[in-house]
Amino acid sequence: MSDADSRKPGPSEKRRPVLFSHGDTGYLRLRKLTHGPGEQKRFLCLPRTGDKEGAPKDGPLVEVAMVGASAHWTSHARLEDAAELALLLSHPAIPRTHGLFQHRGGRYLVTEYVSGISLNMAGHYGSVRGRQLSEAFTLYVASVVADVLSYVHTLTDAAGRPLGIIHRAVDPYNVILKHDGTVMLAHFMSACSLLPGRAPVVPFIVQGEIDFAAPERLGPMPEGGVDSRSDLFSVGMVMLEMITGLQLYGSDEVEKAAEKLPPGHPGYDGEVPWVSEVSSWTTVEEMARRAAAFRPEHIDHLMRRVSEPVRLIIHKLLRRRPEERYATAAALKGDLDACLGVLDAPYGAREAIEELLKARSDALAVKGPIELIPSDEAERRAGELYLLTNH
The missing domain is CATH 3.30.200.20 (Phosphorylase Kinase; domain 1)
Incomplete structure (x- = not known):
């Protein structure tokens, strides 16, 4: 440099x-x-x-x-x-x-x-038109994300030593479908690794996203540390929101359960409150309380219209204890691909972008383009519009 x-x-x-x-x-x-x-x-x-x-x-x-x-x-x-x-x-x-x-x-x-449409926008289209995108769409996207995470989690240095990479920001904003339907996992800015000479961790600050974070990431470091299975929990959170249009930590049932926890439950280390370096709709303390409060029945309630095979995958991803989740992203991808394999027709990039554009068209029919487009789509389209008007 x-x-x-x-x-x-x-x-x-x-x-x-x-x-x-x-x-x-x-x-x-x-x-x-x-x-x-x-x-x-x-x-x-x-x-x-x-x-x-x-x-x-x-x-x-x-x-x-x-x-x-x-x-x-x-x-x-x-x-x-x-x-x-x-x-x-x-x-x-x-x-x-x-x-x-x-x-x-x-x-x-x-x-x-990366020019395209984020999963956040895809979910927004579904909410506006009153119907989320299909399970097949979510399975296809999650399979690609699992493939990326498998590559990242198992990457080694030149001597064959594991790099211990954790993305820490797997969320709908950072998963983008390009205009040909291929999927990208972006923004490794909050990732951690075992590369030597890394910047010191700042106490009491949660790095990366908290809205889709695993419970073990929302407070003091657990015994044994945080590993790649925290990314898999985030995949489960994304899948749940894409299929149902609902967010686990933001659900009314989990909020009520969190209110019953004793004061000062997770989110504190001594008298110092933990804070997020990325803006969120609530505090780390409140998010940690919700992460400590949710139960399998809360997930079941949100997924009452989801097919049994997909429901089982999401349940396994959203186990509070990391050792009860999928051990690897490759194992997750295997189950996702198995679900895709039994569909009536093949589902891939072409089918995904066609479904996504149909959802966008339906949403535009409900709301005009000015109301429909929040900031992240405006960001994705800014460069495209510049090139169209200047070249």
């Missing part, structure tokens, strides 16, 4: 500010995206490089995670950790990482921009 040279934008770049430059490439800022973990900011950018004649050439759209010059050193260290890990990942369903660059004291991690 080297310090980037600054350069002046050419005449054609003045319409868009340059977020940063590296060599003779400027990264034009198209849109600010949702915040990353901690002090990290994210932007959708268009790389632009001048050729020998001085005419600009546009590269593919990218996402840039930025930590400014004034950020705490731990934020810079975490972005360096994320870059080191990302550069080791090579899977068709993981966005490619282009590199980590420095410019005027800031650090910029450049990754592939």
Whole structure:
């Protein structure tokens, strides 16, 4: 990694500010995206490089995670950790990482921009039209995610030592269907690993998402630590929401059960409350109470219209004790593929995108496009619209 040279934008770049430059490439800022973990900011950018004649050439759209010059050193260290890990990942369903660059004291991690529709939006379409996407859709998507996690969880270094990677942010926002129906698992910014020299863990802060987090991640580190099975719990949470349109921790039944727990149940370590580095609809303490309160009957109530084979898979994923869940992502994928294999007709990328676009069309018929599109779809479409209107 080297310090980037600054350069002046050419005449054609003045319409868009340059977020940063590296060599003779400027990264034009198209849109600010949702915040990353901690002090990290994210932007959708268009790389632009001048050729020998001085005419600009546009590269593919990218996402840039930025930590400014004034950020705490731990934020810079975490972005360096994320870059080191990302550069080791090579899977068709993981966005490619282009590199980590420095410019005027800031650090910029450049990754592939994934154009498509998030699972969050897919669930939104189902809620608006009054019918969730099919079980087959969820099984197909979950199978790809399980394949990615199997690859990630079993990755080793050059000496064959396990890297112990945990994604920690498996949620509907980070699972994206491209326009050809292929599935991507994005945003490894909150991932942890056993790579040497990692930034120190900050006490009392839960890194990664908490809305879909396993119970063992919502407070003090359990004896034996947290392992890859916490990601599998998150897969179960995503599957449950996609099939039912309901969120386990947000259900009325679990909320009432959590109210019956004694005061000061999980979420505290001594007198210091745990907090989430990623915004959520409630506190870590409240989420931990709900994670400690849910019971199998609560899951059954939410899945009363789900087929028996799929219900059994989700139940096994959502066991509170990690040792009772699937041991590996590969074992999970085996059961998901078995369910897909007994369907009346094959279901894959083409069927998934056709079903998703039909759900979007149905939702648009209920609500106009302005009401229908929340921020994450606007983010995904921002780059596409820019390219359509400028090229």
